[in-house]
Amino acid sequence: MQKCSLFFISLIIILGISYIDAFTRNDFPDDFYFGAATSAYQWEGAADEDGRTPSVWDAFTHFGDKSNGDIACDGYHKYKEDVKLMAEMGLEAFRFSISWTRLIPNGRGPANPKGINFYKNLIKELRSHGIEPHVTLYHYDLPLTLEVEYGGWIDRKIIEDFTAFADVCFREFGDDVKFWTTINEANIFAIGAYTERVVPPGHCSPINCSTGNSPTEPYIAGHNMLLAHASASKLYRLKYKSKQRGSIGLSIYAFGLSPYTNSKDDEIATERAKDFLYGWMLEPLVFGDYPEVMKGILGLWLPVFTEQESEQVKGSSDFVGIIHYTTVYIRNSSPATSLLPGDSSFFTDMGAEIIDIGNSSISKEISIPWGFESVLEYMKQSYNNPPIYVLENGLGTLHNSTLQDSERVEYIQAYIGAMLNAIKNGSDTRGYFLWSMIDLFELLDGYETSYGLYYVNFSDPGLERSPKLSAYWYTGFLNGTIDVVTQEITQLQRNFSASFSL
DSSP states (O other): OOOOOSOOHHHHHHHTGGGSOOBOGGGSOTTOEEEEEOOHHHHTOOTTSTTOOOBHHHHHHTSSSOOOOSSTTOHHHHHHHHHHHHHHHTOSEEEEEOOHHHHSTTSSSSOOHHHHHHHHHHHHHHHHTTOEEEEEEESSOOBHHHHHHHOGGGSTHHHHHHHHHHHHHHHHHTTTOOEEEEETTHHHHHHHHHTSOSSTTOOOOTTTOSSOOTTTHHHHHHHHHHHHHHHHHHHHHHHTHHHHOOEEEEEEEOOEEEESSSSHHHHHHHHHHHIIIIIHHHHHHHHSSOOHHHHHHHGGGSOOOOHHHHHHHTTOOSEEEEEOOOEEEEEEOSSOOOSSSSOOHHHHHHTEEEEOSSOTTTOSOBOOHHHHHHHHHHHHHHTTOOOEEEEEOOOOEETTSOSOOHHHHHHHHHHHHHHHHHHHTTOOEEEEEEEOSBOOOBTTTBTSEEOOSEEEOTTSTTOOEEEOHHHHHHHHHHHTOOOBTTSOHHHHHHHHHHHSOO
């Protein structure tokens, strides 16, 4: 999911390119993966083909006058074409998700042979081109049948159903998949789905929604996500890991967080925000329980782990997936103003206000690389330096703006440079995935804003793909022909214009 609007580009240029030293692909470890990412609903399309049934994402996007992912990029039919583009670009890994309802149409019970075949064929195609598959099990697409039956993530029944879904994935694809992420950005998903109503299933308090309870549901859903992740992880380790030799982790959305002023109150509020936004998921995974500050503030609203659950959750992630786009300022506030529209219970609990970096009339969120580096450093210092995969990072621009996306190139250079700085300082970061491989259906912006390295003409029946300048740059970086910083952007643009018709 992408929480970014258009960024304040001049600030990125000032604080981005000048911030990093020159580097090449060879400055990273040999076993480091550079890749790109998509998710099933945003890329596949074929919403009602070959046995797939609706998910909550289908229901969410079809409510009211919204765009949807019924066709999206048609990756379901065009996956071979897209894998060929990945191979030509030199991608070392590809992150994608598995549609639960394509694999198990009723949410539980028999698996769909056509769904199994699609993902087996996709994985085989990736492998045949030397591209490592990195699979996310859950990317917002809960089977609608389970949401209707018992409320999905706010009921503990989800733990058994999610584990059974994971079992099918491990069994059918695990011989060729070595990296599994159970749940996509669990923290922001719980907030967005159960208090801010910006992601499916879109719950919030009855004042604004027909379904939900904002003071409690995000914490219940988050708790069940942790237990479901731990259950799937336990299954994998007991039943599959010795043979398949893969690893399994959970991902979180990680804002860069910085005090708005140098006041003690803002500094304390920033630490509290880190506990709520990072520690909520990571402290149970590393230490077996929620942060003390959350327990003190939330009291009975925060679910409690039994001793057995605590032991199962603790150590259940072989790695942490980090999704990062933007850095924000934190100001002490009571009550707080929500970053996202709608009911603000979570942010009120957190007691911190999100302040834009830059001119809010230009952008709601500004991304600068020092915030990214600070996130990686904080993970190292606070959570025993876990292995980290940066599963999403990228820049959104207006979809039909230009193929000469030099601002995206500048952004990518700056962020990869910041990541390299963190690695040199001891961060155990092992992979980086650009969001996104190609232009997709975006959850918050539909088809208005795009993050892709490849442009997709959504008006064309064939959904033609065209490389952007950023694809040209990423290719050069990966094959070693581009030395970052010493390569002039203007020269890159001239070379790109000579190679591709705009």
